[in-house]
Amino acid sequence: xxxxxxxxxxxxxxxxxxxxxxxxxxxxxxxxxxxxxxxxxxxxxxxxxxxxxxxxxxxxxxxxxxxxxxxxxxxxxxxxxxxxxxxxxxxxxxxxxxxxxxxxxxxxxxxxxxxxxxxxxxxxxxxxxxxxxxxxxxxxxxxxxxxxxxxxxxxxxxxxxxxxxxxxxxxxxxxxxxxxxxxxxxxxxxxxxxxxxxxxxxxxxxxxxxxxxxxxxxxxxxxxxxxxxxxxxxxxxxxxxxxxxxxxxxxxxxxxxxxxxxxxxxx
DNA sequence: CGGCATGTTTCGCC
DNA sequence: AGGCGAAACATGCC
Numbered sequence: 001x002x003x004x005x006x007x008x009x010x011x012x013x014x015x016x017x018x019x020x021x022x023x024x025x026x027x028x029x030x031x032x033x034x035x036x037x038x039x040x041x042x043x044x045x046x047x048x049x050x051x052x053x054x055x056x057x058x059x060x061x062x063x064x065x066x067x068x069x070x071x072x073x074x075x076x077x078x079x080x081x082x083x084x085x086x087x088x089x090x091x092x093x094x095x096x097x098x099x100x101x102x103x104x105x106x107x108x109x110x111x112x113x114x115x116x117x118x119x120x121x122x123x124x125x126x127x128x129x130x131x132x133x134x135x136x137x138x139x140x141x142x143x144x145x146x147x148x149x150x151x152x153x154x155x156x157x158x159x160x161x162x163x164x165x166x167x168x169x170x171x172x173x174x175x176x177x178x179x180x181x182x183x184x185x186x187x188x189x190x191x192x193x194x195x196x197x198x199x200x201x202x203x204x205x206x207x208x209x210x211x212x213x214x215x216x217x218x219x220x221x222x223x224x225x226x227x228x229x230x231x232x233x234x235x236x237x238x239x240x241x242x243x244x245x246x247x248x249x250x251x252x253x254x255x256x257x258x259x260x261x262x263x264x265x266x267x
Numbered sequence: 268c269g270g271c272a273t274g275t276t277t278c279g280c281c
Numbered sequence: 282a283g284g285c286g287a288a289a290c291a292t293g294c295c
Contacts, residue, residue, distance in 0.1 A: 003273055053274080077274050078292085094272040096293055103292095128292050130274060163285065172275085179273050226273060233273085256287065258272080 002075035002131075003226040004053050004146040004177025005217065006089055010073075010081040011050040013088040017057070017121060018045050020110035028105040031126070032133040039135060040071060045110075051139050052146070052176025055081070072137045073106070076130030082123040084114025089225060093233045096127050103127045146177030147217060151207040158198040158206070165201065166194035167255035180257045184236075185220070185229035186212050188244075193266045194254050236260045 021044045027036050043059035050056065055073040073081065078095035080087060087099070096103075103125045110121040124131070144153045157174040158165075168174050169183045178186070187194050190212040192205060201209070220228050227233055230243055236258070239249050247264035 006273080074275085075273095076291095077272070079274095094294090098293095128272090128290090130291065132275095161284090167285085170274090181273050257274095 002053060002077070002079055003179030003182050004050075005182065005221050005225045007050050007053045007055050007075070007177070008147075008221060009088050009225060010055055010083075011048055013081065013083045013086070014048045014055065014057075014122065016084065016114065017110065018047060020045055020112060020121065022059075022108055023111045024109040026104075026107045027133060028129075031105050031129055031131065033135050036071075036133060036135060040069065043069060052142050052172055053179065054134075054137075054139060068136065070136055072134035072139075073124055074132050074134060075124070076126060076128065076132070078128040079105070079124055079126035079131035082120070082125060084121060085116050085119035093227050099125055100127070101125075103129075105129065105131065106133050141173055142176040143172060143174045144176065146175055146182070146213060149175055149210050149213050151203065151210045154201070154206040154210055155203070158201060161198040163198055164194060164254055165192060165196045165198045166257075166259060168198040170255055170257070179226060180259075181226040181229070181231070181233075182217075182220075184260050185226075185231050186216060187266060188231055188261060189216055191265050191267065193263075194259055194261055195252075231260050 022041050025037050025041065040059055043061050045057050046060040047058040049058060053075065057071040059069040059071065080089060104123055105126045106124040107120045108122040114121050143157060158168055161168050166183055166187065169178055170180065186209065190209045192209060239251060241247060242249050242262040242264060244262065245265050247262060249260055249262050252259050
């Protein structure tokens with residue numbers, strides 16, 4: 001589930017952590033840097049940010065001057081976030097429906113604690129363990145954030161790229177935050193063939209795709225995230241006729257990922 | 268039991 | 282050198 005929309009939902013859910021001090025915690029050393037807890041216990045959460053699919057906790061120490069520490073939560077395919085015992089997204093579509101404590105990878109306790117002091121302030125739970133925790137990760141190469149994409153961003157990023165449009169859009173150096181479901185969804189809405197070489201888009205088509213992101217992402221955010229679109233996981237499985245034109249949907253592998261699209265109106 | 272899954276990184280081949 | 286595709290990672294679920 002974790003694409004840019006889920007990261008944004010979790011960013012909002014984690015805002016209450018701002019101003020709290022980290023007093024204790026635990027990290028699975030298979031997915032976190034050595035000595036992470038020693039680095040961050042005693043620090044205060046100064047801000048919670050998001051870059052693409054990555055959630056960042058900006059930490060401050062002592063007087064509150066910024067010491068540069070930023071803890072990054074990378075959710076992989078099956079990571080979920082629980083803040084003060086509440087999970088804004090409680091069920092992962094392609095993962096487990098359970099919340100087993102053995103899958104906890106990163107846990108923080110804070111002062112003050114949350115409303116229910118008996119639960120951890122922050123908990124990342126990830127059965128498949130494809131996610132990880134970073135500290136001061138270099139994210140400067142990330143492309144423009146999915147909520148801020150303009151036609152000119154696309155022109156710059158897609159020029160001379162002969163790879164399939166879908167492959168380019170999944171590249172976090174092109175746009176940060178789009179994942180497999182969102183790319184299929186946005187291409188369907190924009191009416192663009194995912195197999196097209198990225199550099200063959202016209203200026204009008206780039207503008208159309210940027211406009212589709214601006215229009216559709218806020219709607220899907222309100223509806224609950226990347227699984228709330230017209231090509232929801234149920235539709236990806238059953239492959240009913242395209243709801244726009246009634247023609248058969250197609251399932252292909254593009255960019256080594258399952259791709260659902262409508263050959264009739266996506267060109 | 269076999270195959271599949273919302274992601275990212277690494278390897279090897281042009 | 283750099284672009285690109287495929288494999289690898291880890292594990293629950295249908």
